[in-house]
Every structure is written in structure tokens, then in C-alpha cells.
Amino acid sequence: xxxxxxxxxxxxxxxxxxxxxxxxxxxxxxxxxxxxxxxxxxxxxxxxxxxxxxxxxxxxxxxxxxxxxxxxxxxxxxxxxxxxxxxxxxxxxxxxxxxxxxxxxxxxxxxxxxxxxxxxxxxxxxxxxxxxxxxxxxxxxxxxxxxxxxxxxxxxxxxxxxxxxxxxxxxxxxxxxxxxxxxxxxxxxxxxxxxxxxxxxxxxxxxxxxxxxxxxxxxxxxxxxxxxxxxxxxxxxxxxxxxxxxxxxxxxxxxxxxxxxxxxxxxxxxxxxxxxxxxxxxxxxxxxxxxxxxxxxxxxxxxxxxxxxxxxxxxxxxxxxxxxxxxxxxxxxxxxxxxxxxxxxxxxxxxxxxxxxxxxxxxxxxxxxxxxxxxxxxxxxxxxxxxxxxxxxxxxxxxxxxxxxxxxxxxxxxxxxxxxxxxxxxxxxxxxxxxxxxxxxxxxxxxxxxxxxxxxxxxxxxxxxxxxxxxxxxxxxxxxxxxxxxxxxxxxxxxxxxxxx
RNA sequence: GGGCCGUUAGCUCAGAGGGAGAGCACCGGCCUUUUAAGCCGGGUGUCGCUGGUUCGAGUCCAGCACGGCUCACCA
Numbered sequence: 001x002x003x004x005x006x007x008x009x010x011x012x013x014x015x016x017x018x019x020x021x022x023x024x025x026x027x028x029x030x031x032x033x034x035x036x037x038x039x040x041x042x043x044x045x046x047x048x049x050x051x052x053x054x055x056x057x058x059x060x061x062x063x064x065x066x067x068x069x070x071x072x073x074x075x076x077x078x079x080x081x082x083x084x085x086x087x088x089x090x091x092x093x094x095x096x097x098x099x100x101x102x103x104x105x106x107x108x109x110x111x112x113x114x115x116x117x118x119x120x121x122x123x124x125x126x127x128x129x130x131x132x133x134x135x136x137x138x139x140x141x142x143x144x145x146x147x148x149x150x151x152x153x154x155x156x157x158x159x160x161x162x163x164x165x166x167x168x169x170x171x172x173x174x175x176x177x178x179x180x181x182x183x184x185x186x187x188x189x190x191x192x193x194x195x196x197x198x199x200x201x202x203x204x205x206x207x208x209x210x211x212x213x214x215x216x217x218x219x220x221x222x223x224x225x226x227x228x229x230x231x232x233x234x235x236x237x238x239x240x241x242x243x244x245x246x247x248x249x250x251x252x253x254x255x256x257x258x259x260x261x262x263x264x265x266x267x268x269x270x271x272x273x274x275x276x277x278x279x280x281x282x283x284x285x286x287x288x289x290x291x292x293x294x295x296x297x298x299x300x301x302x303x304x305x306x307x308x309x310x311x312x313x314x315x316x317x318x319x320x321x322x323x324x325x326x327x328x329x330x331x332x333x334x335x336x337x338x339x340x341x342x343x344x345x346x347x348x349x350x351x352x353x354x355x356x357x358x359x360x361x362x363x364x365x366x367x368x369x370x371x372x373x374x375x376x377x378x379x380x381x382x383x384x385x386x387x388x389x390x391x392x393x394x395x396x397x398x399x400x401x402x403x404x405x406x407x408x409x410x411x412x413x414x415x416x417x418x419x420x421x422x423x424x425x426x427x428x429x430x431x432x433x434x435x436x437x438x439x440x441x442x443x444x445x446x447x448x449x450x451x452x453x454x455x456x457x458x459x460x461x462x463x464x465x466x467x468x469x470x471x472x473x474x475x476x477x478x479x480x481x482x483x484x485x486x487x488x489x490x491x492x493x494x495x496x497x498x499x500x501x
Numbered sequence: 502g503g504g505c506c507g508u509u510a511g512c513u514c515a516g517a518g519g520g521a522g523a524g525c526a527c528c529g530g531c532c533u534u535u536u537a538a539g540c541c542g543g544g545u546g547u548c549g550c551u552g553g554u555u556c557g558a559g560u561c562c563a564g565c566a567c568g569g570c571u572c573a574c575c576a
Contacts, residue, residue: 014511014527014545080533081532083533095535097533097534099533115527131534133534133535152512153511155525155537159514261575266571267570449576497567
């Protein structure tokens with residue numbers, strides 16, 4: 001191994017990167033610790049700004065607020081023997097004022113080896129400038145970290161969508177909205193935990209690796225366990241495991257975790273996504289609707305201060321109760337097809353095939369689903385519970401007591417997106433076996449998303465699943481709604497990207 | 502997977518057959534309450550890649566790569 005010094009690579013570096021490495025050497029030669037182990041700071045920028053931004057200059061001076069604050073330098077304005085710069089933490093900026101006469105000639109000149117992007121701690125007293133901006137007058141500064149690459153442009157930030165996702169750290173440094181979205185996401189998830197914990201639920205973790213992929217209709221990712229010599233699948237849903245817990249007497253459980261689906265990537269789909277699933281014994285899908293309204297409405301009021309969401313060009317009202325409509329009624333209302341048209345099953349399948357292409361709609365139920373997605377979903381902007389879809393496309397749901405072809409199930413649609421899906425859980429093991437067999441039949445006909453027969457799960461049901469309501473909520477899509485983002489990638493820190501070649 | 506669009510300096514972008522450009526950033530100089538600081542001077546580049554057409558290609562053509570939008574797919 002040849003011991004190449006970093007500067008040997010200077011041929012590959014841009015001029016700005018070479019300059020930054022030179023400046024780093026200058027600091028080292030001046031005795032600065034380039035990678036300090038521990039710095040005694042007194043406050044975060046966020047703490048200082050929220051505590052003192054409203055204080056008057058006189059009050060600040062009288063109080064003599066002496067602090068040491070760390071941050072990343074995001075702008076510098078040099079003015080001869082003095083300079084202003086802003087330091088920033090994830091969402092807040094604070095101005096610092098450095099004067100040669102105040103801090104001393106040596107420390108002032110050493111600062112010329114500091115670049116935008118570097119991290120420093122500034123020590124000094126708070127004051128207000130002529131324009132009223134809260135500022136720290138530096139008595140000293142400490143080097144924290146060198147940024148060896150130039151930062152994106154200060155005004156436009158980082159616009160390139162691909163770069164924003166590939167270099168999320170940079171996106172977070174220069175685009176304040178990004179940090180805000182992910183803080184909102186964190187608060188939404190914390191709020192959900194609070195809601196369920198407060199209702200006596202317990203949070204659980206079930207396997208991510210399944211021997212049989214189940215709980216949803218989707219194509220799985222495949223992997224292999226060497227020691228067991230066994231094919232495994234990344235889970236497409238936790239559903240079947242959570243219901244095992246209900247059989248075991250854990251009457252209220254929820255899980256917030258990742259699901260993996262080996263399907264297309266789009267503005268609404270990422271191969272790994274976060275799902276909330278919850279199950280409550282002695283509840284049914286009506287209870288699930290009540291809880292869903294309450295959870296999402298209250299979260300919006302608490303986190304956004306309103307039950308009116310702005311989503312793109314839409315205003316979405318979360319005022320309860322939300323619209324409820326039966327699947328078949330929604331179909332005839334929005335598709336423009338006469339209700340009688342749906343009696344002719346072959347013609348419906350034919351229509352779905354023209355809409356979605358060959359192989360997309362092998363059965364009547366699937367065909368209805370295709371027509372729904374195409375003609376109904378885009379219209380459902382205000383929160384709408386679409387109830388009682390065909391049993392055939394709901395293999396884990398109880399049939400409706402008053403119509404054996406319908407499932408006691410709903411999907412929550414908001415802004416044309418499916419946000420949640422819930423049902424009264426099918427508990428009859430023999431009926432479940434029949435449903436699996438029908439799914440297996442569809443699978444044989446080429447429907448890769450159909451369920452496979454899960455004997456183990458049927459055996460679990462044979463021990464007795466009480467009447468239970470269960471629901472899955474797409475967390476990423478919920479965050480999209482709350483954060484007013486049209487792409488799921490804006491709300492996932494590291495969305496899946498093709499490796500850079 | 503199909504269609505449309507994009508890929509030019511570190512970033513944001515203009516350039517549509519013949520001199521590689523602007524703003525920010527960067528480098529040098531001036532400047533002690535500025536804040537998209539200002540003033541003077543400096544262009545730092547494999548124009549995504551590979552071929553082709555042409556006297557001449559960032560520009561036209563083909564293929565490829567990556568990305569965005571959209572359609573399809575998608576509990």
C-alpha cells in the first residue's frame with residue numbers, strides 16, 4: 001500500500017476543494033485541533049433564538065448573556081477589520097459578529113482560513129444590531145469541523161432532485177424545508193404512539209423476514225438464510241403476525257415499521273415504506289373508522305393547528321365525520337357506468353382490460369378494483385371511507401353480514417391517495433382456507449400478487465381469533481398530506497435510488 | 502416497461518452549426534452594525550457517455566447511462 005497523502009489527489013479536486021484543503025493545513029499549522037474531541041457549549045442556536053429573539057437590545061446588554069454556541073457557517077460578510085457570519089443548526093440561524101479589535105488580531109486573521117460550510121463554536125455576549133437582529137459578539141471562536149466541499153448556492157439552495165436525495169446531508173444543510181418535513185414526520189409518529197399508548201395498546205415488533213409472504217396482495221423481495229438453507233421473504237405486511245398476538249390474548253397491539261414490496265417506484269410508492277398497523281379485539285371496522293377520524297383529525301389540530309390541510313391546489317377538510325360511501329356506489333357514481341352495467345361480469349372484465357391492459361384483470365373483483373383505481377380514486381380528494389369492496393379482493397376480511405359478496409372492509413382515500421385500509425378480521429379458519437384456495441387459484445392463473453396458502457396461519461385461527469378490527473395506515477403518505485408534498489421521496493430520508501454509476 | 506423533458510463551472514441556470522457564458526461561490530485588493538453587504542480585478546469547464554453527420558458539433562442524428570414528469574404497474 002502506498003501512503004498517499006490527501007493532497008496527492010489534488011489533480012481530481014476542484015479548485016475550491018484544493019483551497020479548502022490548504023486552509024485546513026493553515027489551521028493545523030497554527031496549532032488548531034482539526035478534530036476536537038469535546039467542546040463545552042452552553043446552548044444550541046435553537047435555544048438561544050427562542051429564548052432571546054424577542055428581547056430588546058437594552059435588556060440583553062443589561063443581562064450580559066454570555067454563551068458558547070456551536071453551528072455550521074452558512075454565510076460570511078467580511079468588512080475589513082470586522083465581519084458578520086451566520087451559523088446554523090438544523091432549522092435555525094444565528095448571526096455572529098467578529099471584530100478584530102474585540103477578539104485580537106491573531107484570532108481574527110486565523111478566521112480567514114474558515115470557509116462557508118465549516119463548523120465553529122462562538123463564544124461571546126448577545127446583542128442586537130442596528131437592524132434589530134439578535135447577534136453574538138464574538139470574544140473567541142473554536143474550530144469544530146472542516147467542510148472540504150463548497151456548499152450549494154446560498155439563494156437557490158440545492159435544487160437538483162437527484163442530488164437532494166443522494167446527498168441528503170447537503171439537502172438538510174442548505175434547504176430549511178427539508179429539516180422541517182422530517183421533524184414533522186417525527187412528531188406525527190410520536191403523536192401516533194401517544195394516541196395508542198393512551199388507549200391501552202402495546203407496541204410490538206414482529207418479524208421482517210417471513211417464510212411465507214402474507215398479509216397483503218403484493219410481490220415480495222426474496223432472500224436466503226444460509227445456516228438454515230432457507231428461502232425467506234422481506235415482509236409485505238405484519239398483519240398475520242399481529243393477529244397471532246390477538247389470538248394469544250394481546251387484545252390491543254400496534255406496530256410502526258417498514259414493509260417491503262417488490263413493485264414499481266412512483267410518487268406514491270417506495271419499495272420500503274413505513275406502515276402503522278393496529279389490531280383491537282372486540283372492535284370492528286366501524287370502530288376503526290371512528291379511531292381513524294379521531295387520530296388523524298387530532299394530529300392535524302395538534303401539529304398544524306388546523307383541521308384544514310392545504311395539499312397542492314386542494315384544501316382538505318378533516319372536520320368529522322368524514323364521507324362514507326360503499327365501493328359499488330362510488331363506482332357507479334364516479335365511473336359514469338350505470339349500476340346495471342356491473343351485472344354483466346364479462347363486460348366489466350373487458351372494460352378493465354381496455355383500461356389496464358391484458359392480464360391486469362383476470363377476475364371480476366380485480367376488474368372492479370382496476371376501474372375503481374382509474375375512475376374513482378382520483379376524485380376522492382376529501383377524506384372518504386370507501387366501504388364494503390368485493391370479498392374476492394379482500395381475502396383476510398370478514399364478509400358483510402348482509403351481503404356475502406362484500407367484505408366488511410374500508411379504504412380511506414384522501415387527495416386521491418389510499419391512506420388506510422381496515423377490516424373486521426376474518427376469524428373462521430375454514431373460511432380462511434377457502435379464501436386462500438381461491439387466491440392460490442388466481443395465482444396459478446398468473447396473478448403474482450395473490451396470497452399463497454398459509455397453513456400455519458390457518459392453524460393459528462383454529463385456536464380462536466375473537467372478533468377483531470384491524471387497520472394499516474401508510475405513514476409516508478400521511479406525512480405527505482401533512483407536509484403538502486406530492487412525492488413520497490420528499491418524506492423518506494433516503495428513498496431508494498439506482499446506484500450511481 | 503411506454504411517452505415527453507432534462508443532463509453545460511462547486512451550486513442555480515442561459516447558450517439552438519463557427520470566439521465556453523451569467524449570478525452566487527471561489528481567488529487577489531479596499532472596507533468596523535452588515536445581512537442575497539458593497540466597490541475594483543480574476544473564469545476556475547471531459548458542455549452525461551459512445552459513435553455518426555459536417556470543413557467545423559455544447560448545438561444536428563443514433564445508441565447508452567442517470568434523473569424528472571406522466572401513463573402503465575401497484576392494498
